[in-house]
Every structure is written in structure tokens, then in C-alpha cells.
Amino acid sequence: MPSVTAMITLRHVTKRYGDRAAVDDLTVDVHPGRVTGFLGPNGAGKSTTMRILLGLDRADAGEALINGARYPEFRWPLREVGAILDARSAHPGRTARAHLLALAHSNRIPLRRVDEVLAQVGLESAAGKRAGRFSLGMGQRLGIAAALLGDPPVLMFDEPVNGLDPEGVRWVRELARSLAAEGRTVLLSSHLMSEAQLTADHLVILGRGRLLADAPLAEFVASHGSLEDAYLALTADAVEYGTTREQGTTREQGAAR
Numbered sequence: 001m002p003s004v005t006a007m008i009t010l011r012h013v014t015k016r017y018g019d020r021a022a023v024d025d026l027t028v029d030v031h032p033g034r035v036t037g038f039l040g041p042n043g044a045g046k047s048t049t050m051r052i053l054l055g056l057d058r059a060d061a062g063e064a065l066i067n068g069a070r071y072p073e074f075r076w077p078l079r080e081v082g083a084i085l086d087a088r089s090a091h092p093g094r095t096a097r098a099h100l101l102a103l104a105h106s107n108r109i110p111l112r113r114v115d116e117v118l119a120q121v122g123l124e125s126a127a128g129k130r131a132g133r134f135s136l137g138m139g140q141r142l143g144i145a146a147a148l149l150g151d152p153p154v155l156m157f158d159e160p161v162n163g164l165d166p167e168g169v170r171w172v173r174e175l176a177r178s179l180a181a182e183g184r185t186v187l188l189s190s191h192l193m194s195e196a197q198l199t200a201d202h203l204v205i206l207g208r209g210r211l212l213a214d215a216p217l218a219e220f221v222a223s224h225g226s227l228e229d230a231y232l233a234l235t236a237d238a239v240e241y242g243t244t245r246e247q248g249t250t251r252e253q254g255a256a257r
């Protein structure tokens, strides 16, 4: 049974670039045993939040914890949290198997896990192929294999279905749901409301780096009939780069707010 304790804890996290806050006093908990959809318009701060959690960016203020610890404190981080931030993270000259073997070595993960995760993501037959020759979808699968390698209790996927075909999209959805059903914490960012509605149990929505909502999916859908309608109503004032209805041209609203 999943514990009721939050596995991802953000407390007053702020990150500034110049005079602008990419993440602005963000406090939220992400719980195990469910898929939490991490939503927000372009530039809302989703990737920055994930990067801070993964120790790739440093917050100017606040605390970002995974299972009670800061990422740099983990001796074997891949056993604590699996993440895909960028589908092309493997060295292009390395085969899929060599990439995963190197990761397993570096985190003292049993080497048998390499073949297990290759099978889990459907890449057995491509294990000897260089990552640089992978299609976008294969690259996403390799990224997910790396995330699963250490059997971590926490998974963070940033736009995992970008560029995937319908079969791949469904596969990611079912994978995310099964990982949550095993009691893991799954945080998944997406721009696709239809996909988020099919995948997430719970939603955390950001706008301009601030928390706009933290509630069960069912509440959103009940309030407006669809997640898309609820989301667009909630984020209307937080969109940075929109298109004007009359001309379909891009305008920047950021300076006006």
C-alpha cells in the first residue's frame, strides 16, 4: 500500500532569472499511488521546478525535497528518482545497452536490470543500436528505460509523449498508470489536456511560476465539463504567449501584467 506521506515536497521554492521569477514561492506536495499531472502554459515554470528537484538548477529560496532529502544528498540517485527531461539524453555514439550499463554501474544497480528495462520499454531488438540513430519515439523509450533502471519510488516525466505515435502515447499512459498503481509517485508534465485527462488522477497547475490549482482531476472535470475548459478558464490570465483571435498573430502579454 502506498504511504500517505508526500514523496515530493516543495516549500516556498523561488527561482529567478534576472528580475523575473520562473518559479514563485511554490509550495506543493506530490503524493504516491497516483499520477499527478503537472500543467501550465508555456513558460509557467514546470521544467524549472523539475530541474530544481533533480539538482540541475538551484533555487534562490525554499526547499525542494524528494522523499525528505535534497537530490544532491542521494548517494545513488537513480534508485531514488527516475526522470526524463530530454528524450536525447543518451550519448549518440553509445548503444542503448551500453548507455544503460554505464548508468547501472554508476549507481550500483544490478546489471540484470538493463535487460529487464529494455524488455519493459520494448527496445530489446534495438539494444545494440547507437542512440544517435534512434527515432524520437525510440529515444523516449530509452529515456524511460533509464528512468526505470533503479526501480525508483519517484518518477518525473517532462512531456513524455512529445513526438510519439498513438501507440506510443497509449503505452506511456498505461505505463504511468501502472507505476502509480504500484504505489510510486508519478509527476508528469503535459500540454495535452485530452491526454492529461486520460492519464492523471490529480493535477497541479502553474501559471507564471505560481500555484494556480492542486486538486483531483474529477473536481476540474466536474466544474467545467472537460479538463480543457477548466484549464483554459483557470490559466486565462497566466498565458504569456497567446494568439489573437482576430488575426491569429502572436502577441506578448507578459510586459502588460
Ligand SMILES: Nc1ncnc2c1ncn2[C@@H]1O[C@H](COP(=O)(O)OP(=O)(O)OP(=O)(O)O)[C@@H](O)[C@H]1O
Pocket: 017, 021, 022, 023, 040, 041, 042, 043, 044, 045, 046, 047, 048, 049
Ligand atoms: N536558463 C534560463 N535562463 C533564463 N530564463 C530561463 C531559463 N530557463 C527557464 N527560463 C525562463 O523561466 C520561465 C519558466 O520556464 P520553464 O521552462 O520552466 O517553463 P515550462 O512551464 O516548462 O514551459 P514549457 O511548457 O514551455 O516547457 C520562462 O519564462 C523561461 O523563459
